[in-house]
Amino acid sequence: MSRQPAKTATPRTAYLVLGMHRSGTSAVTQLLALAGAQLPTHVMPGDEHNAKGYFEPWKIAIFNDERLRAAGSAWDDPFAYPYRALTPDDDKAWLDAATALFDEEFPKAAWPLMKDPRATVLLPMWREVLARKRVEARCVIPVRHPLAVAGSLRRRDGFADEKSVLVWSAYMLAAEAYTRDLPRAFVGYDALLADWRAEVARIEAAHGAPLPKLTAKAATEIDGFLTADLRHNAVSDGLKRLGWAGEIAGDVFAWFEAKAAGRDPDQRLLDRAAARLAERARDMGALISSTTRDLAAVRAELLDARARLEVAGAFEAEAKASIARLEDGWRAAQSLLDSIDAELDAALAEE
Template sequence: MSPHLLLVTGSGRSGTSSVAGALKRLGLHVPQPEVPADEKNPRGYYEPQWVTEFHKRVLNPVPVRTIDTRPTAGAIAAEAGGRPEVEAELREWLSGQLDAEQVLVKDPRAFWILPVWTRVAGELGADVSTLTMLRHPTEVVRSRDSAYLTEQTPTFRRQRETANVAAWVNAAFETERSTRSLGRAFVRYADLLADWRTALHRAGEQAGLTYNADLTVNEPHPVDDFIDAKLNRSAITWDDIAVPAQLRDLAEQTWQAMNTLVDSPQSRDAIASLARLREDYVELFDFSEAIAMDATTARVSEGKREVRRKLRAEIDELQREVEDLRSRRSSFFRR
């Protein structure tokens, strides 16, 4: 029987850790060591540490961020992930992880370079499927605010909220596109918390997974103690977030189309809708970039001036040190 590689992805703060923790308890193997739990995620991340570092090595130099608003980010990431040395590094690691029947790799960055994962896994004889977590963009944004932006100014937080919604939309398009040729499942975070058995039974059938329990019956399972409905603390609406109306409407339509994929992962109507919405997003992004051009140019110019100021200060300091050394040398020879 061929090993099975499941890649869990989805926007950060969308429940990827919760579903990965549940799947681990249902018998899937998470390669060790894992990223340790912390105050932002005390229940654990369930991410192989090697994978997170690997993705950083590939994506940070480009750079493509975990959440990236640029419509071109997918192509940039694909080029970075397609380098022969990247493929060789992944092959060396993954070849030592496929002894288990079902291997779980979770990292929100995975969708950026999914082709290299599927290509290498296929060459190693593994079947590949994906599970993508879905959470409403307003809840994702507010959860990110709570986790990362509590010390920032209101103005900065409003700017980041708009950027995070845009990044959520962009990630939705890229994830759907990159997983289309695979066995795939989409799971709403709210469904996972409300009735994890029904949500993961459906996802398991769609992604070709087997579990250590029959999820069609309500027998006690360790996942019962792991999944906590109170985790969904960010139940908010668009009225709670300052986002431009055009972006808000585009994000809401994207959310509705992605929801269709929960029951029908290859829905032609949803895929066509997402393709049209992506065209609208690219247009909105281009217009926004044009409007912000002067501000961007000014920031770049100020950055260059700051670099020159620092270099000038460093040169002046070095010159003072040289003059001091010359003075000491002259004093020494006058003795």
């Protein structure tokens, strides 16, 4: 009786788009999706802040918000890096839940495409999920000037520039530190808008493999959406006006800008920035963590309600009522955060 060779599972490779909110991750994700990588089952709809869509797995985004809160953090925590582990039992429970969620979002995807900026600071957990599923990873890290990101966050969330560039720094430090042993490409956001084909060539060279399926039709679609109107916030002022927060962000940006240009920057730039951020976390972390976490909880619920409204029209009235209630809670939480921001601004002004 002849023996049939054992069937082996088809290799799977995930594309991870890592980096800060408002830094070009949506544009990169749409490009990768058109080039053959596979979006999750439940994708966050666009809104007035990003009409072309976020391309985020909204269920995973909500899950990540909950995981951050469990560790006393939030998506806009300037001190979310380094990763905060929980107790072994709690970590296992979260890992089990994350694995189940990955299966739900990417049940048959050979090229899962995951973009949620929160996953950047939670990457140690998500890498364990990929290891469990025997999924390889290729990373794409968009690089955008922190002041451009700050301008977008000021308009959308009312954040002070000092806070925004610190949060940006934390995310970028995490993106670099947690991917050193993975194939990764650093993509300049302005360069992507100017000549996406050149940036795709750099991505493929860094990964040592072509994108899954970049067809002529896909290229035409990419030409159609990667337009100058995606460059919403021009940078006019330097980081130096932001004091020590700007100095930290300046070191981080100098490293990433060089990396995106194909140069080999001095690792000491990132080491110095990480050390200074850790020092500030010891001094100031307690000032902002609790209110930031509470505000993030309301924001996550609001995100959930809006996504459900988009994907389940039959429950439109109920979802709208939920949104109205949550927006009232948002305003109350925002007023609390404003008082904390005032304390933080005062602390920054003393430097």
